[in-house]
Amino acid sequence: MFAPGQNLTRGLNFSGGIFMTTKYDRYQPRKIEPFWRQKWEESGLYRSVIKKDKPKYYALTMLPYPSGDLHIGHWYAMVPSDAQARFMRMQGYNVLFPIGFDAFGLPAENAAIKRNVHPQKWTMDNIERMREQLKSMGAIFDWEREVITCLPGYYKWSQWLFLKFYERGLAYKKLSPVDFCPTCNTTLAREQVWGEDRHCERCETPVVKKELDQWFLKITDYADELLDFSQIDWPERVVSMQKNWIGKSEGAEVTFELPNQEKLTVFTTRPDTLWGVTFMVLAPEHPLVDQITTEEYKEQVKAYQYAASRQSEIERLAVDKEKTGVFTGSYAVNPVNGEKIPVWVADYVMMGYGTGAIMAVPAHDERDFAFARKYNLPIRIVITPDEGLSEPLTAAYTEVENGKMVNSGPFTGVPAAEGKNQVIAWLEEKGLGHKAVNYRLRDWLISRQRYWGTPIPIIYCEKCGTVPVPEKDLPVLLPEDAEFLPTGESPLKHHPAFLHTDCPRCGGPARRETDTMDTFICSSWYQYAYLSPYYEGTGPFDQEEAAYWLPVDLYTGGVEHACMHLIYTRFFTKAMRDLGLVNFDEPMLTLRNQGIILGEDSEKMSKSRGNVVAPDDLVNAYGSDTVRVYLMFGWRWEMGGPWDSRGIEGSYRFLNRVWELLLFPVEGEVKPTAEKTETLQRKLHQTIKRATLDLKEFAFNTYIASLMEFSNLLSKVKPVLWGTEAWQEAAKTFTLLLAPAAPHLAEELWSRLGGEDSVHDQPWPQWDEALVVEQQVEIVVQINGKIKERLVIAVNAAEEEVKEQALALAGIQAALEGKTPRKTIYVPGRLFNIVV
């Protein structure tokens, strides 16, 4: 037992006594928090270095963009991740929880054009501010591993990786119609074009198509492997979004003969419907259109193509728009039955998917059905359910499961589901087609016509053509003295010293690639950069560090990156594996997504709405620990929801109560009882168990709730147990349990309670299952499942004994009214149910 007040003095030593205003100083987070943060920094508490004798745990939070100020969303994402990392640390793991900045990108350059401040300065200033804000969070970030992606020491390796990809044919340049954002003045990857109107992910401007020569990464080489999620524990939502995005569909390619020896290959997932093809459709951009269109139809086909090309440049049309098309005048021959079928051009067929041409089976495809109806094309049924179909059809019959092939030559009578494969085999045998797989996934367009990004390390020589920059010449530095003008063109294009160079191969005059890389390149491998920031060895990172820390054990961040960053980084890891840089298949073993904190008005936070919650203000008002606790307590983490400015008061009150509870002594004599001691001990072990399991499961809200419950019990028993051994043990253990959530407060309490070293270096408490179990329990006594009475009984009471006591209860006697129980059910510790 320690004398009240004694430990208060110890606390004062740390703070220099400056905040002792009353006999027992109040909870003053603004004094405690900076003090401890400085201590931790000085003592290197959170430096993560290889410790071979300890299991490692690599926890990672998504790389923030240095937009200027830390947002409450950053806190919401990072605080529970930090708590989880701290918990693992106390569980004996050697934890790495690094932080850095995704520092290239458009906002910096736009600021440069608008406000005449260099992107470098704008970015570094923001980083400096955000670094301080991040530090106020009190997370266990190892700042010595910080990476900033716009620094040459970083992007050198982005360029190096690009060159390695190039060597292996994973990076290539291609002239093709690409999406261009007229506001951002750059091309975008397919993933960065969103929504029905196909707008730019960043600025929401509808994109336009441009025919440009651009660099791509061959992510499609890994399409199949990217569909394999067997090695990772990722949320179902992300898995399904990625599957959906990759969009694998299996079927067949079938070749149709056209006049003048041309062949037209189509992709279909329904080879079982081949006998029902009544026309064919080409996309307006299909190269065969010009060749097969007959003189008679030339004019209208040309007009249609022109209209279609205009259309793609304007807004994308609504889904339910009326289908349009024109006849080419030509006929194709259906290879399965020799029929002549008309070939049309229509914009409901996309050049970008499959072969840009389809076989139309109006009876069994909704789109073809609508088209056939409009243009009076024949509709032939070749699949029917057992009960048949009534003609004329009012809608396409698209079911496969219950369908049977009819009017299909040798396959008539075969179930459609089996027919698919049988027909493919038959086509292959006859040389008419073959099994084929199609993906929705496109190769990743990485060229950006902007300055503030990683220069693509390529040189164009008149003699030698495309020449990669030799490894020894890396990094290709971004020139600092660029001019930022609102012309919409990259300053690199107008920077002679950058543009003109010598060919590394022949020494002749050459020019540099002026496009820079998509910033998603930077974030595709940053988890490896943390191992050895700005590495100066022979590869992008230190292999010894890699061998110890990799792969990332836990990754946390927003679900909005499911089809961008999270696919890209998986692709990078697989490609890097094939380069021999890493020896595993997946970058992040476990992924957890947080939800989004909305404004108090339930709308997305935005400056224009004026509903933004600034974490700095909250930290000033309540302290960092309160903000942390509230962010963990207020919502289901993966859901998020509207901010509640009153709710945070509850968390502040909680921490205040904890402070007073553990530090303010009881006046007068304390008379401990065995019963209360036991109650305290039991609740303590129950709380350890709950807190441990909840933290494991990312149930941060119930983790905090369990601490609140425990503090409620503590305040009940305080008058009788204050200062006893059981009390002290409970107080210290409670402080340990609080440490991941409120690290500063826990540290202060720990030191005042006489704890050794840092609370954060203590082992996580263990619970004793025997002490968790209640001895006396209240069970409910039911009749036919309805609660009639309650009974307090020993937890291990025999069923017979319970039955005897339950049946003897007055309320039960009355309710039974002399009826005899037919059956009784006893669930120990829960209920006793009498069935009559």
Place this chain on the structure above:
RNA sequence: GCGAGAGUGGCGGAAUUGGCAGACGCGCUAGACUUAGGAUCUAGUGGGCAACCGUAGGGGUUCAAGUCCCCUCUCUCGCACCA
């Protein structure tokens, strides 16, 4: 249309995966202490006067259903003429 997820008090949310619905907190009500309280403490708080009724709605399985099965409705997110 396809895919994923969700519907529980006035609000945020709990409920050992079939076993006392509403833990914990916000808010609210009453009281205490106060010159004062938007501070703090104590008590209460799903509905109904009651028996009872209550987890989006309807049916089912079971001694027992928020939880399992079938149908319907609503909402959120992602993709979208993907052949």
